Amino acid sequence: MTRIAIDPERLLADLDKLRTFGQCGTGVVRPAYAEAELAARGWLAERMREAGLEVAVDPVGNLFGLPPGDEASILIGSHSDSQPEGGWLDGAYGVIAGLEVARASLESGGPRIAVVSFQDEEGRFTTLTGSSVWAGQLALAEAQALTDDEGITLEKACRQPDGLPAPAEVAPERFSSFLEIHIEQGPVLDTAGERIGVVENIVGIRSERLRFTGEQNHAGTTPMHLRRDAVQGLVRYIAELNARFADIVTPATVWTVGHVAVHPNASSIVPGQVDFTVQWRDAETARLDRMTEIVRDTASEIAASMGLDLERSGYATIAPTHCDPILVERMAEAAEAVAPGTWRRMPSGALHDAANASYRMPMAMLFVPSKRGISHSFEEDTDRGDLVLGVEVLARAAAGL
């Protein structure tokens, strides 16, 4: 096995450089940041060329750096667009890591490695837009017609800096496997004092909006036993949901009531209506199904017992993704070799482009810790030693494929 000797200084310098363009992303171009965004993308393409890779752009705007020759290569990447107030590592780390491993492998005579920066992962148009189109999960024409909050279509926003080739298909069949390294965006590794997470699966997500409608009334003149209080319904519902979920979940299962809207929302009025969302995530479809039943049955029972009307809407579902078991073992071996005793196997609670890639090829992922679990914030950060360590694990795993 040829060792792929990455250059830590180069990796960190590239990450720092990308940051200087202003966290505004390198994909779809917003009018207000057009200059910075085109410059960032142009710089990234130039770094791919300097690494000995051939730059390609596909019709939805995914940016590839391909090794010379035609044989199938390993693809490593992530996204380099960002949330409006996002941090410097969410996505960008995986792209720069892929660039450095591809460069170092070419230099070391290791396996053929390509890099990709997927378009619009963060959802200006829809979540994981670029990898969805590339993997055949979303039709190109459909994606191009999507609009952002300002009504701009993806087609219009998808511009390239001077010097890039004309967009052309980059078929998934060119690649033998997909690897992604990403910050955890959660507190598990940081809390445990561990440095590497070997991802076994990406959890599925279900969510539903619920509405309890009771009767709005005077908070002084309406006796408790004649009330149909929507907030009391919400309280009893969530308490019961917690109790019923407790019987079937694993420590990795999560559920959240993150949005609550009370009407009329005045301290002297018995609340007549509450709208809220329940979202639940787990790696197993059977468990997600069972949770859906519990969400619905419990809502019907509580509503009936409290004289409330129940409406459900907006049921949404994203299937869980399992990483390739062989690749997971390679990642685990590399983690144990490079960071013995300070890594763990874990699920990814967040969605990633890797989930789309897995429709077309074997896929695996690595995590590095997020300080205090913070992401989607300017405070997002990871120890520089951990950033380097993660890419060393990635390079070692790639070298053995």
Added chain:
Amino acid sequence: MTRIAIDPERLLADLDKLRTFGQCGTGVVRPAYAEAELAARGWLAERMREAGLEVAVDPVGNLFGLPPGDEASILIGSHSDSQPEGGWLDGAYGVIAGLEVARASLESGGPRIAVVSFQDEEGRFTTLTGSSVWAGQLALAEAQALTDDEGITLEKACRQPDGLPAPAEVAPERFSSFLEIHIEQGPVLDTAGERIGVVENIVGIRSERLRFTGEQNHAGTTPMHLRRDAVQGLVRYIAELNARFADIVTPATVWTVGHVAVHPNASSIVPGQVDFTVQWRDAETARLDRMTEIVRDTASEIAASMGLDLERSGYATIAPTHCDPILVERMAEAAEAVAPGTWRRMPSGALHDAANASYRMPMAMLFVPSKRGISHSFEEDTDRGDLVLGVEVLARAAAGL
């Protein structure tokens, strides 16, 4: 005992007439409704004169109709201002009832009875403004400086139609007792199929704003055991509060969580903060005190057990008011005579001007049913037979004083 023979037709016609001015009230004058409000107030003063009463206005704008002579009289009244989208009976019923009983008593040679329409009961400036000043609970200058939502002072808004006397003190010492009849504004009588409520006390009100602050986090990547979820704190708190209150309340005690604001209130984010109000009402100060302890102790315990920070603010308290026991018995005797078996003794869950009057003289109140408990709504209504019956009970009780 001289019978006071009220004229049901006249009572109902006056109520209907007051309604034609547009539910905009007869007190403090809003620029947009100036003509209608001054006309309504002018009409009310004229009806007092036609009933043989002398019209008086005090400095805060309470409108009195006084019987001839100087001896102490019974005062009957309520308010004739209204909520912006309020109904036709809330307040107006008690004023027109007082007018009719005063008129009929004068005609029948019964006791001396005066009528009052208190200024700004509904709280354009502050709740029960007119009766608070009259009863010495609020300084006139302080009241006059109060502003409404548009920044208009009460002093400026307090205008009188042509033909009214100059404002002058109308001392509480002129009156021997205060009686008020009002719609219940709740569902108790209507649900029970009863026609008269003899009020024994007006409940005290306490309220407090609470804030639980946890940690805002990603709803996918933050395991349940590492969350500090403010909405889960709210749920556990209200459930525990319900359980602890259950041990100490009476069927007439009420408590309400009517206002809830979640931050950042997004379905994919573990909520980091929730602000909410708890309001509780009861007729006994000792029970209100015990409930305050429970509200606070439970909040501290739940916050500590869930790793949340707790802030409390805006504690507000309005003391309970007990009706005069002798007057309550007179009201009860009259109710049993006029509406045998279809009345009950009950607390008032809403505040009324009568609470202020009780600081200066013996006070009692009557309720008539509100259809489906609805008030502060255009749908507010009471059966006309019940409106007449209520005033018959009132007149009979007054005749015996």
